[in-house]
Amino acid sequence: xxxxxxxxxxxxxxxxxxxxxxxxxxxxxxxxxxxxxxxxxxxxxxxxxxxxxxxxxxxxxxxxxxxxxxxxxxxxxxxxxxxxxxxxxxxxxxxxxxxxxxxxxxxxxxxxxxxxxxxxxxxxxxxxxxxxxxxxxxxxxxxxxxxxxxxxxxxxxxxxxxxxxxxxxxxxxxxxxxxxxxxxxxxxxxxxxxxxxxxxxxxxxxxxxxxxxxxxxxxxxxxxxxxxxxxxxxxxxxxxxxxxxxxxxxxxxxxxxxxxxxxxxxxxxxxxxxxxxxxxxxxxxxxxxxxxxxxxxxxxxxxxxxxxxxxxxxxxxxxxxxxxxxxxxxxxxxxxxxxxxxxxxxxxxxxxxxxxxxxxxxxxxxxxxxxxxxxxxxxxxxxxxxxxxxxxxxxxxxxxxxxxxxxxxxxxxxxxxxxxxxxxxxxxxxxxxxxxxxxxxxxxxxxxxxxxxxxxxxxxxxxxxxxxxxxxxxxxxxxxxxxxxxxxxxxxxxxxxxxxxxxxxxxxxxxxxxxxxxxxxxxxxxxxxxxxxxxxxxxxxxxxxxxxxxxxxxxxxxxxxxxxxxxxxxxxxxxxxxxxxxxxxxxxxxxxxxxxxxxxxxxxxxxxxxxxxxxxxxxxxxxxxxxxxxxxxxxxxxxxxxxxxxx
Numbered sequence: 258x259x260x261x262x263x264x265x266x267x268x269x270x271x272x273x274x275x276x277x278x279x280x281x282x283x284x285x286x287x288x289x290x291x292x293x294x295x296x297x298x299x300x301x302x303x304x305x306x307x308x309x310x311x312x313x314x315x316x317x318x319x320x321x322x323x324x325x326x327x328x329x330x331x332x333x334x335x336x337x338x339x340x341x342x343x344x345x346x347x348x349x350x351x352x353x354x355x356x357x358x359x360x361x362x363x364x365x366x367x368x369x370x371x372x373x374x375x376x377x378x379x380x381x382x383x384x385x386x387x388x389x390x391x392x393x394x395x396x397x398x399x400x401x402x403x404x405x406x407x408x409x410x411x412x413x414x415x416x417x418x419x420x421x422x423x424x425x426x427x428x429x430x431x432x433x434x435x436x437x438x439x440x441x442x443x444x445x446x447x448x449x450x451x452x453x454x455x456x457x458x459x460x461x462x463x464x465x466x467x468x469x470x471x472x473x474x475x476x477x478x479x480x481x482x483x484x485x486x487x488x489x490x491x492x493x494x495x496x497x498x499x500x501x502x503x504x505x506x507x508x509x510x511x512x513x514x515x516x517x518x519x520x521x522x523x524x525x526x527x528x529x530x531x532x533x534x535x536x537x538x539x540x541x542x543x544x545x546x547x548x549x550x551x552x553x554x555x556x557x558x559x560x561x562x563x564x565x566x567x568x569x570x571x572x573x574x575x576x577x578x579x580x581x582x583x584x585x586x587x588x589x590x591x592x593x594x595x596x597x598x599x600x601x602x603x604x605x606x607x608x609x610x611x612x613x614x615x616x617x618x619x620x621x622x623x624x625x626x627x628x629x630x631x632x633x634x635x636x637x638x639x640x641x642x643x644x645x646x647x648x649x650x651x652x653x654x655x656x657x658x659x660x661x662x663x664x665x666x667x668x669x670x671x672x673x674x675x676x677x678x679x680x681x682x683x684x685x686x687x688x689x690x691x692x693x694x695x696x697x698x699x700x701x702x703x704x705x706x707x708x709x710x711x712x713x714x715x716x717x718x719x720x721x722x723x724x725x726x727x728x729x730x731x732x733x734x735x736x737x738x739x740x741x742x743x744x745x746x747x748x749x750x751x752x753x754x755x756x757x758x759x760x761x762x763x764x765x766x767x768x769x770x771x772x773x774x775x776x777x778x779x780x781x782x783x784x785x786x787x788x789x790x791x792x793x794x795x796x797x798x799x800x801x802x803x804x805x806x807x808x809x810x811x812x813x814x815x816x817x818x819x820x821x822x823x824x825x826x827x828x829x830x831x832x833x834x835x836x837x838x839x840x841x842x843x844x845x846x847x848x849x850x851x852x853x854x855x856x857x858x859x860x861x862x863x864x865x866x867x868x869x870x871x872x873x874x875x876x877x878x879x880x881x882x883x884x885x886x887x888x889x890x891x892x893x894x895x896x897x898x899x900x901x902x903x904x
Contacts, residue, residue: 321364321365323364323365323366323367323394323396324357324364324365324366324367325366325367325368325369326338326339326343326344326350326353326354326366326367326368326369327339327340327343327344327368327369327370327371327400328343328344328345328346328347328349328350328368328369328370328371328375329343329344329345329370329371329372329373330345330371330373330374330375331345331373332344332345332371333345334346334349338350338353340369343371346375347370347375347377347381347397347407348381350368350397351381351383351387353368354366354368354387354395355386355387358386358387358388358389358395362389362390362393363389363390363391363393364389364393365389365393365394365395365396366389366393366394366395366396367395367396367398368395368396368397368398369398369399369400370397370398370399370400370403370405370604371400371403371405372399372400372403372404372405373405373406374406374407374408375405375406375407375408376408376409376410376411377407377408377409377582377585378581379582380409380582380584380585380586380587381407381585381586381587382587382589383586383587383588383589383596383599384588384589384590384596385590385591385594385595385596387596387599388590388594388595388596388597388598388599389597389598392598393598394598394599394600395598395599395600396599396600396601396602397600397601397602397604398600398601398602398603398604399602399603399604402603404605405603405604405605406604406605406606406607407585407586407604407605407606407607408578408585408607408608409580409581409582409583409584409585409607409608409609409610409641410442410578410579410580410581410582410607410608410659411578411579411580411581412576412577412578413426413428413562413577413578413579414426415427416564416572416573416577418573419563422550422565422566423547423563423564423565424563424564424565424566424572424573425561425562425563425564426561426562426564426577427559427560427561427562428555428560428561428562428579429560430560431555431556431557431560432557432558432559432560433560436581437555437557437612438555438579438580438581438610439610439611439612439613439661439720440579440580440608440609440610440611440659440661440685440720441553441555441562441564441577441578441579442577442578442579442580442607442608442659443564443570443572443575443576443577443578444570444575444576444577445576445607445658445659446659446683447659447683447719448551448552448553448564449549449551449552449553450541450542450552450553450554451541451542451543451544451545451546451547451548451552451553451554452539452540452541452542452546452552453476453478453539453540453541453543453546454539455546455548455549455552456549457539458491458537458538458539459472459473459476459537459538459539460473460534460535460536460537460538461473461534462490462533462534462536462538463533463534464518464521464530464533466516466521466522467516467517467518467521467522468512468513468514468515468516468517469510469511469512469513470510470511470512470513470517471508471509471510472509472510472511473509474509475509476509476540477504477506477509477511478543478545479506480543480544480545480546481543481544481545482542482543482544482556482557482558483501483504483543484500484501485500485542485543485557486500486501486540486541486542486543487499487500487501487540487541487542487613488500488501488511488517488538488540489538489539489540489541489722490517490518490536490537490538491536491537491538491722491779491780491809491810492518492519492520492529492536493520493528493529493532493536493780493781493782493809493810493811493812494622494723494747494780494781494782494783494810494812495519495619495620495621495622495623495723495780496620496721496722496723496780497517497518497519497617497618497619498613498617498618498619498721499513499515499517499616499617499618499619500613500617501540502514514616515616515617515619516619517617517619518533518536519619519620519621521533528811528812531811532810532811535809536809537779537808537809542554544556544563547563547565549565550565550566550567550568550570551565551566551567552564552565553565562579564577578608578659579610580608580609580610580659580661581610582608582609582610583609583610583611583612583639583641583661583662584609584639584640584641584642584643585606585609585641585642586601586606586641586642586643587643588643588644588645588647588650589645589646590645590646590647590648590670591646592646592670592699592701592702593701594646595646595647595648595670595672596644596646596647596648596650597647597648597649597650598648598649598650599647599650599651600650600651600652600653601651601652601653601655602651602652602653602654602655603653603654603655604655604656605655605656605657605658606641606642606655606656606657606658606660606664607656607657607658607659607660608659608660609639609641609659609660609661609662610661610662611638611639611661611662611685611686611720614636618636618721620637620721620723622723623687623723623724623725623728623747623748623751624637624638624663624686624687624690624718624721624723624724624725624728625637625690625694625728625730626694627694627754627756628694628695628754628755631694631695632694632695638661638662638663638685638686638720638721639662639663640662640663640664640665640666640686640690641657641660641662641663641664641665642657642664642665642666643665643666643668644665644666644667644668644671644674645668645669645670645671646668646669646670646671646701647667647670647671647672647674648670648671648672648673648674649672649673649674650674650675651674651675651676651677652665652675652676652677652679653675653676653677653678653679654677654678654679655679655680656679656680656681657679657680657681657682657684657688658680658681658682658683658684659683660683660684660685660686661685661686661720662685662686662720663684663685663686663687663688663690663724664681664684664686664687664688664689664717665681665688665689665690666687666689666690666691667689667690667691667692667704667707668693668704669693669697669702669704670701670702670703670704671691671704671707672703672704672705672706672707673705673706673707674706674707674708675707675708675709675710676689676707676708676709676710676712677708677709677710677711677712678710678711678712678877679712679713680712680713680714681712681713681714681715681717681726682713682714682715682716682717683716683719684716684717684718684719684724685717685718685719685720685721685724686717686718686720686721686724687717687718687724687725687726687727687728688714688717688725688726688727688742689709689712689714689726689727689728690728690730691704691707691709691727691728691729691730691732691735692704692728692729692730692731692732692735692754693730693731693732693754694730694731694754695731695754695761696731696761696762697731697762703733703762704730704731704732704733704735705732705733705734705735706733706734706735707732707735707736708735708736708738709727709735709736709737709738709740710736710737710738710739710740711738711739711740711877711878712740712741712877713740713741713877714726714727714740714741714742714743714745715741715742715743715744715745716744716745717745718745718746718747718779722746722747722779722780723746723747723780724745724746724747725745725747725748725749725750725751725787726740726742726745726748726749726750726773726776727740727742727749727750727751728751729750729751729752729753729766730753730754731753731754731755731761731762731763732762732763732766733762733763733764733765733766734764734765734766734767735752735766735767736766736767736769737750737752737766737767737768737769737771738767738768738769738770738771739769739770739771739875739876739877739878740771740772740876740877741771741772741773741876741877742771742772742773742774742776743773743774743775743776744775744776744778745775745776745777745778746776746777746778746779746780747776747777747779747780747783748776748777748783748784748785748786748787748818749771749773749776749784749785749786749802750768750771750773750785750786750787751783751787751788751789752766752768752786752787752788752789752792752795753788753789753790753792753823754789754790755789755790755791755822756789756790756820756821756822757790757821757822757845758790758791758822758824759790759791759822760791761790761791763790763791763792763795764792764793764794764795764825765793765794765795766792766795767795767796767798768786768795768796768797768798768800769796769797769798769799769800770798770799770800770874770875770876771800771801771875771876772800772801772872772875772876773785773786773800773801773802773803774801774802774803774804775804775806776805777805777806777807777814777837778806778808779808779809780808780809780810781807781808781809781810781811781812781813781814782810782812782813782814782818782820783814783815783818784802784805784814784815784816784817784818784842785800785802785805785815785816785817785833785836786800786802786816786817786818787818787820788817788818788819788820788823788826789820789821789822789823790821790822790823790824791822791823791824791825792823792824792825792826793824793825794825795825795826795827796826796827796828796829797817797826797827797828797829797831798827798828798829798830798831799829799830799831799871799874799875800831800832800875801831801832801862801871801872801875801876802816802817802831802832802833802836803816803832803833803834803835803836804835804836805835805836805837805838806837807837807838813837813838813839813842814836814837814838815836815838815839815840815841815842816831816833816836816839816840816841816858817831817833817840817841817842818841818842818844819841819842819843819844819846819850819851820844820845820846821844821845821846822845822846823843823845823846823850823851824846824850824851825850825851826851826852827851827852827853827854828841828851828852828853828854828856829853829854829855829856830854830855830856830867830871831856831857831871832856832857832860832862832868832871832872832875833856833857833858833859833860834858834859834860834861836859840856840858840859841856841858855867857871
């Protein structure tokens, strides 16, 4: 008689014991008697003991396979979360992760998301209880390259045609006051809220003071919903957005309860007051303004959304989404217990909203407020992905798109996190916001060692035109490398948040090998790279910056702009050309406040061998060399002649 044991590994492991295998026993014998049977049973028992006991003993962490759960849009939360019987929701998967970590916090866990859209009813909130111990990890990823979307939106259905070019749909909950979304996405692309003018801008504002405004003749109208109409004005380097105040159509005037122009009364604001009549402005959100394909309006009183389809678009068959949430993923660790080793890969985060505060939104710069105003707790746009006290967390190969506020924010206590090979676009606010508004109160609150690498960041600031691709506030040892930033209304990269030389903890930040082009398309007083304050040990190296415009404002736009108090940078091997107001500018600091190597100003990539090498390395390494041309959302004036800056 011969006993054969054939190992199999079923999809759902027996008793959920890692490494447990089932046995298929085959008896190969021409005859079987009682003695043989006794031998068989003893052999079987010995085999099982030999195999089960090692499986029950905890192996070394490095050798253990992670616990695995699956989620699919057509799954069931009552299922066990296996590949054939997946969960349906991220919240159920999160509960399974917590349960697993409760049994063994040192055991890694992987959650695989199958293809489809996961509509959230509330943000996924992750805290210390969702965080593993030691070198274990918790990972959420798209399965085998499938397209996975985590959405804060709600699909629209029930469209009716008023005419071939005008469709309506009733949005449940709007007229009842439960929500009033400000964004609409059709087939993955943002659509324009009804505005006047339909494209471009008005100019010609006159101010008695920052509260009383006289408009050019003919631009104010007797709109049906003046209380919901918004005035958006570009004030040099930042926008203001406010609902219309008391109207006087006979004088083409409006009066507001709050100042609607930032810095109007500041002693240094002469250029603000003197240039106000040239500030671009437009009105938004009246049904009467609907006059161009792709525009829409949502009536707060009736709950009816009116949409003018684009040419060839079948809106009744389209994927039309209104966002319900302002945030999708919120990670909140604690100073004494940060969230660690949390990873996301291959996931698209889409469809968030932003609500205008009752008194309007008047940010100081980059969609935020300066240090003193930030202490007052003035509201700023929420970030779709928001981390606080998070260590060694990563987002890789993810997309952040179709967002009303900021895309990603790293707050207090975020250390050694990484964003790599991600695409960020179609964003209302900043692409990435990283750091604090003031010196960290404690070491635990300090932000440092974070990396943004190999990302493509474009078309941010669509709701708040003063926003940037990457904002680094008070932070240290940050690396912003090999990214491409384009089609932005203000700066590509902004680093620092102190308007004098007071040391606040900014140091050794590295901005290197980025490709920055076609930025500063709407606002003024900025650059492809914009710097503030004392930042010893930092480096601006190997960046390729070109096609920097100046559409509005009096202050210059440059390739690299060292603003108030800037000090301590090493600047070398940067290539800059086709810049409206000069390659490099200093304000309230001097050339000697920094260390200089060779930089190539007004040198195109083909003009110098060294420049060719620099431009070939700039941008995401997966897609180099970068192209020398790019999108031109606005007319780009020819650059002024500047000389190479060398020291």
